[in-house]
Amino acid sequence: MTVTLTDSAPPSTADLLTGVLLGPEFRREHGFWQRLISTEPFRRPAGGTPEERLELAYDRLRILNRSLDSGARLAADLRALAALHAWLGPVDPALTTVAGIHYNLFLGSLLDHDRAGRRDLSDYLSMRRIGTYLCTEVAHGNNAAAMETTATYDGERDGFVLHTPNAGAQKFMPNTGPAGGAKSGLVAARLLADGTDHGVRLFLVRLTDDVRPLPGVRVRQLPARMGSPVDHCLTSFDQLFLARDALLGDGEGVGAQGEFRTGPGDRRRRFLTTIGRVTPGRISMSACAAGSARATLAVAVRYGGHRLVSGSRGTPKVPVNAYRTHHGPLASAMATVFAMSLLHLRAQDRWESCTDESGRTEAGTLVDVAKAWITWRAREVIVQSRERCGAQALLENNGMTELVTGVEGAITAEGDNIALYAKAAADMLFAADPGRESTAVPGPGDLSDPRFLRTLLAAVRDTWFARARARALRVPDADALGRWNAASGPALRGVEAFAYLQAAEAFSDARSALPEGAAEERLGELERLFAVEWVARNSGDLLAAGFLSRDQVESLAEAAEELVATVAAHAQELAASFALPAELLADWPIAGPGYADAYDDPRASWHAGGGEAR
Incomplete structure (x- = not known):
């Protein structure tokens, strides 16, 4: 990756770091979304009930759609989908949710499964009908392959009968409520034909008109969920004929004699193809979480710069950022946010560039791990940023509360994080040679050398997987559950360490693409802080294995403190590299130096020359 800018003026340090965070083509890939959220329809409204905010989200979705040259082009462009989530997420989480469902899961799946272009998509491209996606069931979440909704072929009518056989098979949390107008959905159901279960397929179903569910479709509102309002519902089907x-699907269908023709590949591969849009969804969740973390951290840094507090007795007031107790957590969060953003780009690039099956499997694992790691780290950054802004950040008009709760949705959406880690752990654990030696070799090194720090991160990963393999080998082969339970604890720690190593390598790649100068120095400082803090958390294991000396372990705390001070000194410039539009920040009072004016009372005594309030 090489960071290039087309302006004639020399790029600033913040500009160069923006290219690192958002990619070398950030103006082309992100400019549209930056401009869109700066326009009046996307400015933050005052108050509103949950119902009004939900209607606003669907109104904005239609405005967004009219602003596009092609909804189909957006659905087919992974980077555009990720950018949508990165910029809309901090503005309107409900809009981000319904837009991601419509363009990625619904419209993207239609395009993927109809490459010949035979299906008329005009209703969905014009948003006369909004698309939704019905896969998860009440009793089947991460084990979607076990779903119970059925679509049985009826030869006499030459179609399918869609049916929900029990309460556990109700579709759980699709946005099928009355808000937003008429909706169609892609429904995942078990296809039954010729007395044979052909596995899970997608079916295009008209669900509602502008007012109510259509015959054969039952929709019930779920209890209010935490976070931004979305019309999540329970949806079921009563012998609905299709x-x-x-x-959906090319090369599959029912023949002239009523036989079902199955496409190539085994059942698992066909199922993964059916729900293939989950992977772009996970990449989008990573982008959304990283974008939300950048926004909250930028607000916290700005607020800490103009919130004045009393210094020592007899000294002038100072910004709260002057205190280590305040700027220290934000400096660590800054290193984490850069790591999150870079790991997102690394996973996205790997997925787009893989050309064969083995490469796609490896890239898919990285996408899964990145989604889980980034959304978890985003939660930590957002909560820390909220705390640093005190009680004012608890008010909705200051922009953080929706993001505190909204990130919880990203942690669960497109696959629960623990499930994604567990799958990656199993793949890494059992694909490895149990007798494999560590890829890192103990020996002296310099804690200021990023290469040595990456060696330590690799050693942490290998240590946890070695422990997991040793525990698994102590359990009889016949007890598969017992083996997994014995190994899973340290194996999940190994996956976490794998994510930290991948982020550190992404730091290294990004830094090598920068010219010598201030931007390269700033990124190097963030890279070392990120790695040193992770090494410090694992210093006991590294000391025991001979990777660190006692003196080095004792020096880790001092090294971290020096890096925290260095990063904190440049926090405002680093936050500026997030390239948040001025209009967005203007809508959040605590992001500006005049934040107290948002609470002024025009009828108060101080506006009447000290007299009584009128």
């Missing part, structure tokens, strides 16, 4: 062409 025409033959409701079934």
Whole structure:
């Protein structure tokens, strides 16, 4: 990756770091979304009930759609989908949710499964009908392959009968409520034909009109969830007949004699193809979490710069950022946010560039791990940023509360994080040679050398996987659950360490693409702080294995403190590299130096020359 800018003026340090955070083509890939959220329809409204905010989200979705040259082009462009989530997430989490469902899961799946272009998509491209996606069931979340909703082929009518057989098979949390107008959905159901279960397929179903569910469809509102309002519902089907062409998929279908033709590949591969849009969804969740973390951290840094507090007795007031107790957590969060952003780009690039099956499997694992690691770290950054802004950050008009709760949705959406870690752990654990030696070799090194720090991060990863393999080998082969339970604790720690190592390598790649100068120095400082803090958390294991000396372990705390001070000194410039539009920040009072004016009372005594309030 090489960071390039087209302006004639020399790029500033913040500009160069923006290219690191958002990619070398950030103006082309992100400029549209930066401009969109700066326009009046996307400015932060005052107050509103949950119902009004939900209607606003759907109104904004239609405005967004009219602003596009092609909704189909957006659905087919992974980077554009990720950018949508990165910029809309901090502005309107409800809008981000319904837009991601419509463009990625719904419209993207239609395009993927109809490459010949035979299906009329005009209703969805114009948003006369909004698309949704019905896969998860009450009793089947991460084990979606076990879902119970059925679509049975009816030869006499030459179509399918969609049915929900029990309460556990109700579709859980699709946005099928009355808000937003008429909706169609892609429904995942088990296809039954010729007395054979052909596995899970997607079916295009008209769900509601502008007022109510259509016959054969039952929609019930779920209890209010935490975070931004979305019309999540329980949806079920009562012997709903679907025409033959409701079934998605090229090369599959029902023949003239009523037999079902199955596409190539085994059942698991066909299922993964059916729900293939989950992977772009995970990349988008990473982008959304990183974008939300950048926004909250930028506000916290700005607020800490103009919130004045009393200094020592007899000294002038100072910004609260002057105190180590305040700027220290924000400096660590800054290193984490850069790591999150870079790991997101690394996973996205790997997924887009893989050309064969083995490469796609490896890239998919990185996407899964990155989604989980980034959304978890985003939660930590957002909560820390909120705390640093005190009680004012608890008020909705200051922009943080929706993001504190909104990140919880990202942690669960497109696959629960623990499930993603567990799958990655199993793949890494059992694909490895149990007798494999560590890829890192103990020996002396310099804690200021990023290469040595990455060696230590690799050693942490290998240590935890070695422990997991040793525990698994103590359990009889016949007890598969017992083996997994014995190994899973340290294996999940190994996956976490793998994520830290991947982020550190992404730091290194990004720094090598920068010219010598201030931007390269700032990124190097963030890189070392990120790695040193992780090494410090694992210093006991590294000392025991001979990777660190006792003196080095004792020096880690001092090294971290020096890096915290260095990063904190440049926090305002680093936050500026997030390239948040001025209009966005203007809508959040605590992001500006005149934040107290938001609470002024025009009828108060201080506006009447000290007299009584009128």
